[in-house]
Amino acid sequence: xxxxxxxxxxKFQEEEVKMKVLVAGAGGFIGxxxxxxxxxxGHEVRAIDKKPxxxxxxxxxxxxxxxxxxxxxxxxxxxxxxxxxxxxLAADMGGMGFIEKFRIECMRSVLINVHMLxxxxxxxxxxxxxxxxxxxxxxxxxxxxxSIAGLKEIDAYPAKAERGYGWEKLYSEMLCQEYWAERGLKxxxxxxxxxxxxxxxxxxxxxxAPAALCRKIIxxxxxxxxxxVWGDGTQRRSYMFIDDCINGIMILxxxxxxxxxxxxxxxxxxxSVLEMLDIITKIAAYAPEYxxxxxxxxxxxxxxxxxxxxxxxxxxxxxTKLADGLKITYDWIEQQYMKRKRxxxxxx
Numbered sequence: 079x080x081x082x083x084x085x086x087x088x089k090f091q092e093e094e095v096k097m098k099v100l101v102a103g104a105g106g107f108i109g110x111x112x113x114x115x116x117x118x119x120g121h122e123v124r125a126i127d128k129k130p131x132x133x134x135x136x137x138x139x140x141x142x143x144x145x146x147x148x149x150x151x152x153x154x155x156x157x158x159x160x161x162x163x164x165x166x167l168a169a170d171m172g173g174m175g176f177i178e179k180f181r182i183e184c185m186r187s188v189l190i191n192v193h194m195l196x197x198x199x200x201x202x203x204x205x206x207x208x209x210x211x212x213x214x215x216x217x218x219x220x221x222x223x224x225s226i227a228g229l230k231e232i233d234a235y236p237a238k239a240e241r242g243y244g245w246e247k248l249y250s251e252m253l254c255q256e257y258w259a260e261r262g263l264k265x266x267x268x269x270x271x272x273x274x275x276x277x278x279x280x281x282x283x284x285x286x287a288p289a290a291l292c293r294k295i296i297x298x299x300x301x302x303x304x305x306x307v308w309g310d311g312t313q314r315r316s317y318m319f320i321d322d323c324i325n326g327i328m329i330l331x332x333x334x335x336x337x338x339x340x341x342x343x344x345x346x347x348x349x350s351v352l353e354m355l356d357i358i359t360k361i362a363a364y365a366p367e368y369x370x371x372x373x374x375x376x377x378x379x380x381x382x383x384x385x386x387x388x389x390x391x392x393x394x395x396x397x398t399k400l401a402d403g404l405k406i407t408y409d410w411i412e413q414q415y416m417k418r419k420r421x422x423x424x425x426x
Contacts, residue, residue: 271344
């Protein structure tokens, strides 16, 4: 965390009354880090996920942890009771391989968002955070992998989101806006751009590109094999380190003038898959041969975050350089990989 970010968070902690907060999706990657930050800030945290507690990426003993399916509306009312703020991150999702193959599962997450919004309103929740995605943006603007132009918040319309996951997120954004306009529930909406870091999925099919590429290079280094690259390597994205993601959430929730306003929370440092591989191979001090699978899921050609709006409204943007964040991520995945090789318990 930079000194600039730290001063923001400290100010947030000083001004924010200690509250009882709910983190939905607490067993996931971002949710686990968010619970940790909220506990650090002194809040009382109710942490909810449908996965068994033994499958959570991080389990914080000083939180109220429970395994609950939030696609059931009565469960949503139960977990929102007595809560001041809701952080809604619960969803069925993963990397490009998952969201292209399991579109129905991704779209069914709308049940969670419908029920959670109604429950939060009915239970008198003060603030409601929704984790949206850059997948809501018009895909016609993301065809050229060589473009480094960022996507502005207004570029979600006219709507042509990614099938499945993107449309579910865009519809849920609209629900958040209507609950504010019609019922006065203060909702906050962040469009995340490719969050990565330690204590998240790195194997098994749901992992995103940074973790998948780190794992593949670790495997190649250990076994002296080639690695498979999805697509031709020209696909371009920006990737945001987890600490920046959590900082952005905390700062956004402290800005009352950002109610019901979707905002990019993402790095503007755009790289191609091949450029990211180059960074990781330097970290690993090992460069395997690549095999390109042109038939594999690869998503849109290019996507980057335009941070003009958040710099104007929040006086902040993500600061972690990709090479620095990947070094932390690579080292953690390597530790997990070696633990698995020894037969030890790991996080996947």
